[in-house]
Amino acid sequence: MIQGGILDLQLLREKTLALLKHEQQRKAEDQSVQHLRRVVERLRHQIATNEPLATDEPSNLQVATLWGAKGVTAEHVYILGVCQEALPGQRRDEYPGTDADYRDEQRRLFYVSITRAKRTLVISRALRVGRGPAKQIGLTVTTGGKFWADLKMSPFLHDVMGLLPTAVPGDSWGGCVPE
Known part of the structure; x- marks a missing residue:
């Protein structure tokens, strides 16, 4: 009986760890989606209000309006x-x-x-x-x-x-x- 109980506990432990790992990944994905939504909302606001899009971090990304793109390739x-x-x-x-x-x-x-x-x-x-x-x-x-x-x-x-x-x-x- 103890032998079977140990196997049952081992199986329970593995399933619990797998469930926790799955939930941790899901939470990370949810946080990524929420972060992306916040970034999109911030960009929408900045574009709509003509606020500068610049940050302190250097980037090769250039965001411009149709007017601002003249002469840029x-x-x-x-x-x-x-x-x-x-x-x-x-x-x-x-x-x-x-x-x-x-x-x-x-x-x-x-x-x-x-x-x-x-x-x-x-x-x-x-x-x-x-x-x-x-x-x-x-x-x-x-x-x-x-x-x-x-x-x-x-x-x-x-x-x-x-x-x-x-x-x-x-x-x-x-x-x-x-x-």
Whole structure:
């Protein structure tokens, strides 16, 4: 009986250790997800409010608006948020030109931006956004449901679709491959 009891205790010990290890890994993953969410929220806020993105740590990462990317090239360029509600978006009253001038300027900025990549160009757009976050970043949205707003493809992206390489869906894209 003691022999069987020792084996039972050994099995119980192994299962308990495995369970604890699993929970420890899950907690670490949860903390990573929470950390990533905090970073994304901080970046959203900084971009929406034009706060500097610089930190004390040196980095090869450069974040710029379409306007700030003029004259800059990079190995890998990511153009995010390419939806009609953001690009061209709504002309602000303080813009000195006409609606047509504004739209032409936005188109030129987008076209210049897609020529900034030396090796990899990633163009991304969301299909929908929460109504609260849309308002926070200044998007004017008119379609969708109570909590989510549908976003339309930017007409500028639509205009160049036939000239770009075949798109790879986000869930199957492997990222930039180092040389």
